[in-house]
Each structure stands twice: as C-alpha cells, then as structure tokens.
Amino acid sequence: xxxPEKTPDRVTVLGFGIMGAQISQLVAASxxxxxxxxxxxxxxxxxLDLIKNGKYGLESSVSKSRITRGAADEILSRISTTTSxxxxxxxxxxxxxxxxxxxxxxxxxxxxxxxxxxPSAVLATNTSTLSISxxxxxxxxxGRSRLAGMHFFNPPQLMKLVEVVKTKQxxxxxxxxxxxxxxxxxxxxxxVKDYPGFVANRIGISVFAEASKLLEKGVAxxxxxxxxxxxxxxxPMGPFELGDLVGLDARLRNMKALYDQTKDPRFRPPKLxxxxxxxxxxxxxxxxxxxxxxxxxxxxxxxxxxx
Numbered sequence: 001x002x003x004p005e006k007t008p009d010r011v012t013v014l015g016f017g018i019m020g021a022q023i024s025q026l027v028a029a030s031x032x033x034x035x036x037x038x039x040x041x042x043x044x045x046x047x048l049d050l051i052k053n054g055k056y057g058l059e060s061s062v063s064k065s066r067i068t069r070g071a072a073d074e075i076l077s078r079i080s081t082t083t084s085x086x087x088x089x090x091x092x093x094x095x096x097x098x099x100x101x102x103x104x105x106x107x108x109x110x111x112x113x114x115x116x117x118x119p120s121a122v123l124a125t126n127t128s129t130l131s132i133s134x135x136x137x138x139x140x141x142x143g144r145s146r147l148a149g150m151h152f153f154n155p156p157q158l159m160k161l162v163e164v165v166k167t168k169q170x171x172x173x174x175x176x177x178x179x180x181x182x183x184x185x186x187x188x189x190x191x192v193k194d195y196p197g198f199v200a201n202r203i204g205i206s207v208f209a210e211a212s213k214l215l216e217k218g219v220a221x222x223x224x225x226x227x228x229x230x231x232x233x234x235x236p237m238g239p240f241e242l243g244d245l246v247g248l249d250a251r252l253r254n255m256k257a258l259y260d261q262t263k264d265p266r267f268r269p270p271k272l273x274x275x276x277x278x279x280x281x282x283x284x285x286x287x288x289x290x291x292x293x294x295x296x297x298x299x300x301x302x303x304x305x306x307x
Contacts, residue, residue: 006180007032007177007180007181007184008032008093008094008122008181009032009033009093010032010033010034010035010092010093010094011027011032011033011034011035011093011094011095011096011181012034012035012036012037012088012089012092012094012095012096012117013027013034013035013036013037013096013098014037014085014088014095014096014097014098014099014109014113015037015038015097015098015099015100015109015126016036016037016038016043016044016046016047016081016098017038017043017046017047017098017099017100018050018154018247018287018288019098019126019152019154019156020036020038020047020098020099020126021036021046021047021048021050021051021054022050022051022054022056022152022154022155022156022157023096023098023126023152023156024036024047024051024079025051025056025057025058025075025079025157026152026156026157026185027185028075028076028078028079029075030184030185030186031078032078032184033078033079033080034078034079034080035080035081035082035087035088035092036079036080036081036082036088037081037082037083037084037085037087037088037089038081038083039083040083041083044081044082044083046289047081048076048079048081051076051079052076054287055155055286055287056155056157056158058072058075058076059072085112085116086116089112089113089116089117090116091117091118092113092116092117092118092121093117093118093120093121093122094121094122094124094177094181095113095117095121095122095123095124096124096125096126096150097109097110097113097123097124097125097126097127098126100253101127101128101129101130101250101253101254101257103130103134103135106125106127106130106135107134107135107136107137107138110123110125110135110136110139110143110147111138111139114139114140114143114146119142120146121146122146122148122174122177122178123136123143123146123147123148123174124147124148124149124150124178125147125148125149125150126149126150126151126152127149127151128151128198128201128250128254129196129197129198129201129205129253129254129257129258129261130257131194131196131261132147132148132149132165132167132170132194133167133168133169133194135147136167136169141169144167144169144170145169145170145171145174146170146171146174147167147169147170147174148164148165148166148167148170148174148175148178149163149164149165149166149194149198150162150163150164150165150178150181150182151163151164151165151198151200151201152187153200154245154246154247154287155245155287160186160187160188161187161188161190161200162182162185162187162188162189162190163189163190163192163198163199163200164178164179164182164189164190164191164192165191165192165193165194165198166191166192166193166194167194168194175191179191196258196261196262197258201254201258202258204239204242205251205254205255205258205267206266206267207229207239208239208240208242208243208251208255209255209266209267209270210266211225211229211238211239211240212239212270212272212273213270215240215272216270216271216272221299221301222240222295222296222299222301223240223296223299223301223302223303223304225238225239225240226238226239226240226241226303226304227304230304236305237304237305238304240294240295240296241295241296241303241304241305243273243283243294243295244283244284244293244294244295244296244303245283245284245287246283247282247283247287247288247291248273248276248277248281248282248283248294248295249277249282249283250283251273252269252273252274252277255267255268255269255273256269276294276295276298279292280292281293281294281295281297281298282294284296284303285297
C-alpha cells in the first residue's frame, strides 16, 4: 500500500500508560516497529498487559475473529520496551510523547529528545490541552520547527480523528510527516492551530462542563443527560460515559489545564468531579484498572452503551 509521504519504520513512544500503550498497539498493527519507554518495568508491564488483555486489546480482537492469533503475536513482536531513555531515543526517527499532562514533564522530555534522537526526527506530543508552544519553549529554533501536536482520541484503536496541532514555528515538513503517519494508521488528520483545548477538547470539555452544571442543579441525572445527547445529537457516548471511558483523573487534569490557560470560569473543574477523583473513582474499571468506577458506579447506574 502506498502512503502520501514516506513514513518511519520505527516510532519511539515516550510514556506507556493507557494512551501510550494503545497508540503503540495501533502503530505496531500498521507494520511499524515501536520502541516504548517508561520509568519502571512495572509501568511497562501494565502497558503490555493493556495491549494484550485490554478492552480493545489483541486478545479481544482474536476472540472476535478480527485478527488471527498469528497476527496478534506478530503485532506484539514489533513492540520493544525499555526504561532507558537513551535506548528508546537511539536513532529515533519519529518521537511521540504520551506522558502525563504536566507541562514541566513534557518540556523535559523534549529537551532530552532533541539531545538524543536523530537531528531530523519529528517530535510529536499527544497532549490534549497543553500549549505546544509552551512545551517547546526551551528548545532551539530547529527543535521547535520539528515539534507539533499529534492528538489521538481514546480509544485510539477505534477513534478515527487525529488533531495535528501546528505552532507558528512548526515546519510544513513536520506537518506532512505527521499527516502521513496518521493516514498510514487509518486515521483522518485535521490540522489546527495551537489554541487552548485545540478544537475537539475545547468543544467536548465545554459540553461536559455544561452537563455537570445541569447535574448539579438537579435538572436531570447522569444517565438521562447522556441518553439525551446520544439520541438528540447522535453522540456515540454522552459526556459522563465518555468521561468514565477517558478517565476522570484525566478529565480533571484537562479541565485544570484549560482553566489555568484561559481563566474562563466554564472550565473550572466541577466539585463532584473533584470529589470522585479524590475518593478513587477514576473512571470505568474496564479501562482504568484499580478504579472504584466512574459516574455510573458512583450513582449505581447502567451505562447506555451496555444495554
């Protein structure tokens, strides 16, 4: 199969949590080798287990006859893991960061990436809300020209959209390379400007914030709000079920980041969201191992998609 531009034969994924692991699975399934880094063997083992046994993992695909056992083994064989950043970035052609939503952490990662990866390597971040320009603020001009957002949506194995986020310094070659990789992965890339929340999360979090206000005021319950958005607007999931899927801790971090950048009161995290995360309700236990649940477990409700 031909792709619009040359795509790398190896992608380095920095951060092997939920998104990093799932993106690694997606990349390996396209025939590209993956070198995945995280801080401990335990984190790497959790990521590999998610790839094998997660809701959208390889075992699920084999059991549903979407892929053969041999194909699953081949995909897994393309993924290598390491706790050595130097090893992960050695001769790296395409670096995709999927670490925690923390600006100093991401800035440090890319400072190291410009030092250790190939001088021409594409530098992409999967951040969902942080400013790409701020992430690259400490880089030399050449490094900033190679940096852009490559924002996947959860679960990346199913969601077709990739937001390609361009700063004023990002080169056209960088954007072309990211678009080409996204296309090879079977995704639809959409190029947007570096703006708080970009496009999808700016709108999506606004919907979640409004839904939270309606819940707080007692206008409707969690399930009724979600069903309304599913049937009234054709959403595959309502805002609360989607929040449970992506993780309430991640939703809280995203809202905090948006509020810090904009000071817009609509992005101030709701009290109930803070309470749930504080008490260990981090999202749907099927996608967030160790979580007590999400909105649906807290209110003892059945998710609309599980009917």
